Amino acid sequence: MRALYAAGWLLISTVSMTTANRHRQVIGRNHLNHHHRSQRELAYSPPSYPSPWMDPKAAEWQNAYAKAKAFVSKLTLLEKVNLTTGVGWASEQCVGNTGSVPRLGLRGLCLHDSPLGIRGSDYNSAFPSGQTTAATFDRILMYRRGYAMGKEAKGKGINVLLGPVAGPLGRMPAAGRNWEGFSPDPVLTGVGMAETIKGIQDAGVVACAKHLIGNEQEHFRQAGEDYGFNITEALSSNIDDKTMHELYLWPFVDAVRAGVGSVMCAYTQVNNSYSCQNSYLLNYLLKNELGFQGFVMSDWQAQHAGVSAAVAGLDMSMPGDTTFNTGVSFWGANLTLAVLNGTVPRYRIDDMAMRIMAAFFKVHPDIHLDPVNFSFWTRQTYGPLHWRAGDGYQQVNFHVDVREDHHLLIREIAAKGTVLLKNTGGLPLKKPKFIAVIGDDAGPNPNGPNSCDDRGCNNGTLAMGWGSGTANFPYLITPDAALQARALRDGTRYESVLTNYALEKTETLVSQANATAIVFVNANSGEGYTRVDGNMGDRKNLTLWGNGDDLIKNVSSWCSNTIVVIHSTGPVLLTDWYNSPNITAILWAGLPGQESGNSLVDVLYGDVNPAGRTPFTWGATRESYGVDVMYKPNNDDGAPQQDFDEGVFIDYRYFDREDTPVIYEFGHGLSYTTFNYSNLKIEKHNAEPYKPTTGKTTPAPTFGQDDAYGYTGSEKYLFPPSPFRRITDYIYPYLNSTDPHEASLDPHYGQTAEQFLPPGALRADEQPLLRASGQHQPGGNPGLWDVLYTITADITNMGSVTGDEVPQLYVSLGGPQDPKVVLRGFDRLREIGPGETRQFMARLTRRDLSNWDPVLQDWVVGGHKKTVFVGKSSRKLELSAELP
Structure with a gap:
């Protein structure tokens, strides 16, 4: 295989704006939506170079850094490239x-x-x-969920588990993958990210925060x-600097602070620069400002x-x-050649391997x-080790059972995550x-719970969405089966x-005397x-x-x-029926996983007193959310342009700003008992003044044994001689010629790096630290985590019954451009x-x-009056006090 496009294919903005003021100009700009957009109107992302290298003194990373240094120092260039490049789609088992x-x-x-189990395996949860x-x-x-998923992954031989998810955050309620993440609130998502990452990594598997x-x-x-349209480039999410920091980046900060080992960049563009080559996103925000010490991987085909x-x-x-399945790579042999000819600096390949x-x-x-004891590509015991090539027939699935007693945890989470939205005495x-019991959603898929690839259908009860974020069910307890078992008992x-x-049979059934009708949708x-x-x-x-909806309205007219029990990937419209006096209870059971029916029975019968809280708002209309999915492209010149003009005002923040009535507000959830809130107290702490970070990094270090960098004539970079056997479409780091022109198919080969790389891309000297960054402290300036109040x-x-309660702490920051309240703390008592x-x-x-101050490029506590609220939801705030 020849090296391809080693020196060219920049496809990145080479705009020379590099000053702080110009950063603020381009990132802080909002644009109005138009059906047609001219090129000069498009948002753009400024360059930021060089790519930051690891900090040997970074907190919680020193031991890992020392081990990595000892290992990488033994590597040749070819071995470093091999670490950085995937071997190709379906070329091995994962x-x-x-x-x-x-x-x-x-x-x-x-x-x-x-992010919810092991995809395409067996004997997993x-x-x-x-x-x-x-x-x-x-x-x-x-x-505990993160730890259990990490243990199962490790038991299958997995080293990096691709989750958890903070992107999508949940800007639009109809977005397809919101269920993979946590909540449109950045604090709730940030806590979910941090705790899941800690659990996965404590189990011995690298977590991956996605999609950035x-x-x-x-x-x-x-x-x-x-999608029925001929688009030439992926959608661009146009996000201003303040919104980026206060909303979308927030949970990734928590992930970095929790020590996450990897971050996955997204398919989409940010301000018209692809996420996986967006130097401002990866270099400036993630690695410089946040001090991320792990590695950035591309989403699959996002490079x-x-x-x-x-x-x-x-x-x-x-x-x-x-x-997929081409055997052609941007990296592999191309990266080898790019390091040899100096277009990728030596420190950069070393830093990749180190991270x-x-x-x-x-x-x-x-x-x-x-x-690795399973193959994603087949459930059969025997098959090709290299699936794409059909090569290496052997035992590839060992059917290792990694479930332990995780069904108990799954049942507990699903029950405690069930939200009792309404109850007038039915429960x-x-x-x-x-x-x-009425409805498709109560029963099984007649072809089995795993009959649709990656759960790509909607037959029977819904326990997870579809796509790469799925896992095979070892079994699926349907609501019908669990309720029938309890009824028999x-x-x-x-x-x-x-x-x-x-409908005729349903009416005949539910209209009988003494009927309690439970409708599943x-x-x-x-x-x-x-x-x-x-x-x-x-x-x-x-x-x-x-x-x-018609099913519910019909049944409630007869009984x-x-x-009503709802399994869904987000909010649905309840307006036409939720207030019916014949509907005595409504529950949102989300996507509960394999113990679906059992966990629901636990709540319906009061074995678990519900205390779940809705992690999103239930609006009265689709339009009431303020933003929606872009279903038609709006830019004839290339990438569809999605402007995040609402800023930080999504979900409850938007409803509050517009003073819009809601069906059920963010954080709402009922119990079988009642709780009283009282005695709000505030303790002020004498924290040290905030100190912007100053100073510089060390120069970029280099590691390794290979002395031939810069010399491409050596045979040491060629494919090994026999008995080495090449696998079809497998990606290798080796060159096929000692002549760099012969090894490269790039028509621009021979240009120097300075001729096409952005300014500063090759620098390896000391670099200034950002004032918002944390010197040796991943996650940003450590002063941000000083406790000011308890x-x-x-x-x-x-x-009269025992139950859990979830008090929630909200803050009004007081500024004219701030939301009325923002979630800042919670606990499940x-x-x-x-x-x-x-x-x-x-x-x-x-x-x-x-x-976030876009001009200062730092966090600032404003002078506006700040008020704290403690209550049961975002709109039931029983207690309040002004911060002293």
């Missing part, structure tokens, strides 16, 4: 595999989906979605996906360039080939790894005389109609490469699927005790007995009370 270093005993790393987990408002459960950044819809995320992506901060190419190995050693004691159930008469369309979504019922990843609307309040159970009082406590940091 969805992504790096090259190996056999000389030193390191097998290729296995990178694998998904199917966990609740991130969104459902967020609804627990429980840090402990978030951590602004990947908020499926439509037009890739030019190659067919659009070779050299320019390397100098812009990309560290790992996934899955390695430019397009990968430091992330590895952060979670793993040594280079000895258990073998809890207490040995009802007759239960009639209680002596309850039980019948079910497991379709939405048998859903709304699904997923990733854009699969279409389900005409939904191209993103939902076409916010209504229930399968005529669910005066109708309970807030406490008393929570008393006024009812467990098992508060009748008459018992428990104290809620939350700490407010400087970060919590700050705004």
Whole structure:
């Protein structure tokens, strides 16, 4: 294989604006939406070079850095390139595999989906979605879920688990992959990210925070996906500097501070620069301002360039080939040649290798790894090791059972993430005389729970969305099965109609005396490469699927005790029926995973007193959310332009600003008991004044044994002689010729780096630190985490049953451009007995009370009056006080 495009294919802005003022100009600009956009109107992203190198003194990374240094110092150039480049789609057992270093005993790393379990394997668990987990408002459960997923991944031989998700954040309720993440609130998502990452990495697997950044819809995320329009470039998310920091970057800060080992850049563009070669995003924000010490990997086929992506901060190419199953790579041999000819500086390849190995050693004691014991490409025991090539027939699936007792945790999370939206006395159930269960969503998929690839259908009960963020079910307990088992135990008469369309039979059943009708409905979504019922990843609307709204209205007109259970990937419109007096209870059960029916029965019967809180707002109309999916491209010149003109005002922040009535507000959730809030207290701390970071980095270090950098005539970079055997379409670091012109197919080969690289891209000298960055402290300036106030309040159970309660702390920052309130803290107080009082406590940091100043390029606590609120939801704020 010849090296391809080694020196060219920049595809990156070479605009010479580099001063702080010009950074502020371009990143701080908002644009209005137009159906047609001319090129000169387009938002753009400024260059930021050189790519920052690792900090050997970074907190919590020193030991990993030392181990990585010792390892990388032994590597040749070819071995470093092999670490950075995937071997190609379907070339080995996982969805992504790096090259190996056999000389030193390191097998290729296995990178694998998904954020709720192991995709395409067997004998693994199917966990609740991130969104459902967020609804627990429980840090402990978030951590335990991450740890259990990490243990299962490690048991399969996976080294990097591709999750958790903070992009999409959830800007638009109909966006297809919101369920993979946590919540449109950045604080709730940030906590979910941090706790999940800690859990995964404590289990010995590198976590991957994704997708950086602004990947908020499926439509037009890739030019190659067919949405009925001929787009030539991926969508550009145009985000101003303030919005970037206060909303979309916020949870990634928490991920970096939690020590995440890897970050995945997105398919989409940010301000018209592709995320995986956006130097401002990767170099300036992630690696410089946030001090990220791990490695950046591309989403699968999200790399659009070779050299320019390397100098812009990309560290790992996934899955390695430019397009699936081509065997052609931007890196591999091209990266080898680019380092040899000086277009990629030597420090950069060394830093790539260092970041990968430091992330590895952060979670793993040594280079000895258990073998990968499954194949994503087949469920059969035997098959090709190299699936794409059909090569290496052997045992590829060992059917290792990694589930342990995780079903108990899954059941607990799903129950505690179930939100009781309405209850006028229908719940809890207490040995009802007759239960009639209605709806497709109560029953099984007749072809089995895993019959649709990556869950790409909507047959039977909905327990996860579709796409790469899925896992195979080891089993799926349907609501029908679990409710019937409980009914049999209680002596309850039980019948079910497991379709939405048998209205005559349904009426006959639910209109009988003593009937408690439980109607199951859903709304699904997923990733854009699969279409389900005409939904191209993103939902076409916010209504229930399968005529669910009419089903509810019909059943509730026939039965005066109708309970509605919703499984969905986000909010749906309840306006036409939620207020019916015959609907005595409504529950949102999210995407609960394999224990779906059992967890729901736990809540319906009061074995678990519900305390889930909705992680998003339920608006009355689709239009009431203010923003929506772009279903038609708006730019005839190239990339569709999606302007985030609403700034930080999404979800409850937008509803509050517009003073719009909602059906159920963010953070809402009922219990089978009642709680009283009292005795709000504020303790002010004497924190040190905020100190902007000053100083410089060290010069870029280089590591390794290879003395031949800059000399391309050596045969040491060629393919090894026999008995080395090349695998078809496998990506290697080797050149096929000692003549660089022969080895490269780039028509521009021979140009010097200075002729086409942006200014500063090759610099390796000391670089100034940003004032908002943290010297040796990943996550930004350490002063941002100084505690300024401690807030406490008393929570008393006024009812007759034990239950959990979720007090929430909101802050009004007081400025004219600030939301009315923003979530800044929460806790799940467990098992508060009748008459018992428990104290809620939350700490407010400087970060919590700050705004981003685009001119100063730092966080600032403004002079406006600041008020704290403690309450049950974003609109039920019982207690308030002004901060002293």
